[in-house]
């Protein structure tokens with residue numbers, strides 16, 4: 001059974017139809033890529049899945065539950081984590097604290113027990129710290145733990161954002177252009193990282209403009225153009241798909 | 257965490273030292289203004305949590321302070337003698353919620369015990385904050401500022417225009433709040449030092465609870481909401497719930513300060529509910545560095561004490577307005593975080 005599936009999604013902003021009758025599914029344990037020209041509706045689709053937007057119509061089923069229209073924090077607690085096209089880290093907080101926040105849904109301490117620093121809360125705090133540190137180690141950025149996250153180099157910030165998402169121990173990870181703004185070497189490392197993430201059992205749904213990265217890592221590719229799904233296939237088939245080539249013609253990525 | 261414990265220890269020491277010094281130089285009357293400053297500091301601390309850490313501004317906190325003060329003032333002064341045969345009064349009396357006393361003019365007054373007044377003032381402030389908070393906290397930035405300002409204005413006009421709240425005169429003759437036999441919140445001379453220590457204890461306890469909170473799961477969530485609300489949501493933080501809870505909490509702290517100070521002063525007037533008071537609290541939070549318990553505490557004690565001693569004279573409110581402007585222009589991170597050289601350079605660049 002698909003981990004995530006959507007049927008007949010429609011979303012419009014005023015007169016603009018950002019998504020038109022989009023249906024698809026993501027199989028567990030795979031990496032699925034979502035591509036399409038600027039303004040195709042890729043981020044909008046991610047916003048529907050993660051609960052930031054409510055579709056005008058359509059159904060989204062994740063892990064056997066209908067999730068369309070639920071608040072983002074609820075969807076997060078069901079096991080969907082995401083990163084943002086424009087990096088969203090918490091200013092004034094260290095890298096470690098940013099990642100610790102990822103464990104929010106796995107912990108319980110409320111206002112009262114936190115204020116009183118009850119033993120249970122202290123244990124939980126230790127657990128969160130260790131877990132977060134573990135994630136940083138896995139990503140090879142443990143030496144950045146005490147640095148302020150928003151002051152890091154751009155590439156490092158991207159990694160921290162993914163670390164925070166992984167700390168949520170998601171079943172599904174949504175990555176919105178994780179390689180944007182990275183150089184060639186960093187992009188290659190990102191590819192390796194995404195592979196590792198899938199290896200660890202997390203299903204990945206990724207929006208990406210870098211075609212060579214997409215073709216290299218994904219099991220399946222879906223193409224959006226002006227809010228419509230025009231193709232969904234294996235990477236090699238997508239490369240040969242006439243309609244996809246037409247959409248990308250004139251764009252730099254078409255050469256690949 | 258250890259650093260915070262040490263700071264709290266030093267704070268206790270300093271508070272005791274202040275008492276010893278003022279007493280030994282026979283300036284115990286300073287303790288009165290210090291006690292008042294401590295209560296205003298409580299309001300500021302609650303606002304530091306709401307504004308500085310969670311990033312939600314309130315220009316209506318004087319409203320919550322006033323709700324606290326007026327609730328207990330009215331309940332502990334309103335004479336129920338003429339209703340003494342009504343069922344409610346009888347039952348309340350049976351339950352021991354009422355006290356009978358003589359006022360300054362020898363009149364018999366049957367009214368609620370201050371314990372009831374203070375507890376109800378917290379309950380009412382929490383309820384009002386909850387009901388206002390649900391719609392208002394959906395707003396952000398300027399819109400939230402204006403909505404809370406509107407709330408503050410409503411409270412001000414209500415106390416100013418309602419006979420039971422004494423209109424422009426406020427409520428006076430508020431009796432002492434006897435916490436335990438021999439220990440009461442009141443402005444009596446011989447209770448001065450005890451009251452200074454009660455207020456000090458409240459401030460220390462609130463500081464302790466707040467430092468714990470900030471360095472916890474909840475504190476991280478609040479700071480995350482401040483920094484990037486959408487990302488906090490996607491990490492599973494119920495941002496609406498957290499904002500509401502911290503709003504209610506800061507309102508309850510303000511109401512607690514209002515209720516205690518009202519018993520200490522023996523009354524409360526409408527100026528406590530005024531917009532200028534709300535602006536003053538915000539100015540102090542800004543001066544203290546927004547997300548800084550210790551900065552807020554220091555600035556609140558200093559500026560309130562100077563204000564209560566009359567150092568700002570006629571221009572009291574103007575001073576706080578000016579503080580706000582200057583902070584926003586030159587030290588948006590707060591006065592205590594300024595490095596003078598950088599500031600000079602900044603001014604130089606601007607001109």
Ligand SMILES: Nc1ncnc2c1ncn2[C@@H]1O[C@H](COP(=O)(O)OP(=O)(O)OP(=O)(O)O)[C@@H](O)[C@H]1O
Pocket residue numbers: 013016018036037038039040041042043044045085
């Ligand atoms: N909140 C919004 N309000 C109004 N219009 C929006 C909103 N979000 C997206 N749009 C519009 O919907 C369309 C799809 O936008 P979306 O961000 O999903 O595109 P995208 O495929 O992610 O593009 P890019 O590759 O540039 O990130 C665009 O025309 C965009 O202007």
Ligand SMILES: [Mg+2]
Pocket residue numbers: 042043044085
């Ligand atoms: Mg996008």
